[in-house]
Amino acid sequence: MARFDILTANDRDGEYPGSYYAAVATPLAPFAAAEGEIACDVCVIGGGFTGLSAALHMAEAGLDVVLLEAQRVGFGASGRNGGQVGTGQRLEQDALERMVGVERARALWGLAQEAVALTKDLAARHAPEAGFAPGVIHADHRARYVPETHDYVRKLREEYGFEAIRALDRDELRALVGSDAYHGGSLDMAAGHLDPLAYALGLARAAAAAGVRVFERSRVVRVVEGDPVRVETGRAVVRAGHVLWAANGYLGHAEKRVAARVMPINNFIVATEPLGDLARQLIAENHAVADSKFVINYFRLSPDGRMLFGGGESYGYRFPADIAAKARRPMVEIFPQLADAKIDYAWGGTLGITVNRMPHFARLAGNVLSASGYSGHGVAMATLGGKLMAEAVAGQAGRFDLMAEVPTPRFPGGTALRTPLLVLAMLWFSLRDRL
Template sequence: MALDILTVNDRPGEYPASYYAATVDLLPPMDPAEGALSADVVVIGGGFTGLSAALHMARAGLDVVLLEASRVGFGASGRNGGQVSVGQRIEQDTLEKLVGVERARALWDIGCEAVDLTRALADEFAGGAEWVPGVIHADHKPGFVKHTHAYVRKMKEEYGHNSMSALDREELRALCASDAYHGGLIDTASGHIHPLKLALGLARGALAAGARLFETSRVLSVTEGPRVTVKTNRATIKADNVLWATNGYLGKAEPRTAARVMPINNFIVATEPLGALADDLLPGNHAVADSKFVINYFRLSADKRMLFGGGESYGYKFPDDIAAKAGKPMVEIFPQLRDVKIDYAWGGTLGITMSRLPHVARLSSKVYDISGYSGQGVALGTMAGKIMAEALAGQAGRFDLMASVPTPRFPGGAALRAPLLAAAMLWYSIRDKL
């Protein structure tokens, strides 16, 4: 019997036992959708994309129904590392080769505006959501540093992005007390945030704008016709348009997207509060993401815990010992934390694409999908919701730009994507260690 991505690791209608869920004022549970309903738009998924879309659509005067299979912010939006980075998931020189300089620059502008929008919405609805500026890219191989420093020069000279600075080994060591890295860069236009606080703030904003949000309302079918019919186990909703915004939790519900967006699992630990040691490890309180293909990413919480993400798995089931899965690379990076107690350990599922760029698509004249942020969904997902609202208002230029970026099918489609990617990731993880 096939595993259910929504229930194999979690209890329906409950947030995971994460540090984030333990340090936020949760919203009261919202009723499931019931009976016969009608709306201008049905949004499927209550993460950053869906909540931002519902907020911006409702502000534009549309009648919006949002259907969340569990709780708003339940998925990757409420579990991630909290990094909010400018630009797209891949570097601009790579993006220029993929789509051309003009489109790459337009996508860069979207990625920068995404951070500004995320911060503004966090300020408006979530008291800032613990925003702290600064994200460091840390190179784990000395041979990578030359390219990173050349990229900083390119971004300054060609894009006028002056918040990015190169770091040599000693400069990086002064900001991140680990011997694992040889240099890198810091971007002070990027930052980190409490992601579940942001997601719940977006939900409050959407409700205040007039959107109807329903939890524990899993979509069973979407049928196109003169109007689209969306069915849950307790409701039938007729709508003019539908947005799939389920990201890694789509499963195989929409085959046209499942072939291009693959779920992978990622894991995070939160240590006990570290006190003065926290300031020794990350003196500037910046977030860090390293250059490994199986990436390590980490930052401090507001109460000075180390929040460390590392390790990936494919297939739906989380490992039995998540603390060991993410704790092992944490100690490799920071031996100083070898004897520190881990208070929280959790996993989550995100969506990735072959290109590492979002899958933005008109699946038909009435059905849309936005997903596959590949680890950069805090800002880009929030921005994508706004862009979807623009498209439905007749201003589809930015939606069409994002939709023009190729997101190839995984070899073998949804059926073979997991074993093939697992084999590829094993090779990359071995390469990271050599």
């Protein structure tokens, strides 16, 4: 029986998915596939935010960089996600303080804030068409969650000096989000949202202009660690002083040590038809929104007034036959006003999650690094992850090591049993969300 291939199971080889982002993007001419014998200082595996950021930063530092992408740059989660650029780490500071202590938790907070600033800066310089807009709302779908959210806002303001966030009561949230589904929450004006594919393509243009040799449709089939590291595709052999794994949810079984701690799951997004005046009745100030459900709903408006809505559980690696129906159901639960709205685009994507939802940074060998497992919080953190790997290659590994020291446990049951165990967990959390 052939092994399931996550790179090709749900998509056409070498083609972007039929997303709203792909429909409005200014396309890049395809990069050639890697062929023959290639030598370089650093070989980056993966052309998403992590790999592109790493390649760009290293090329700007004068290194000879080769980037290998199995499909197209920005093909994976980097070009398909909800576009939310969140502050902080994936775990809240309370949980991080318990996990790694207050001092390290504060250092991780600082890295996360730098990640947002870096993303804003790179988008402004290299992808202004990505259209960064400020503001992310956390919306509590249960009244009992609101006091905890407000306590956390107070903690961030008083203990971390983070004044860009404020608490929202039910009336304030209802004025910003035209739904009766929520009871309060918070508004973070340091966070924001952008077009993720436009951002990825902008990073790719900048990397190529800085001298990165980008190769598409160049799937890595084997890595032999050593000095140099030997990286094999179907048509090329790359010999590199350093190798950076940046594959995230589309890693598959290519690197077993990472696959044991980073698991792929699917999520789905729809884009409605342009909504005209209704759009600002649904989201008054053009903020992005993410709610408190474990099986999270996240949504925002496009520049042309569409609702971009992400949600819906997935209990297998194949996308459902009707993605639009899967994401429409939670959308209409939140916004009954959209019951008759036409869905113009519907797409799925695969992201990488970890057991504790913190990214998995690892030094696999002295000259082989990996960063992935952003768990739905990857636009900013993956961008920074690439920069931290670039620093480590240059001999300044302290900040990379800070991330690598955060524990990321193996999934129970290994790669064979993690999927059925996750199905059970997701079913339970989905039921809890409805109670």
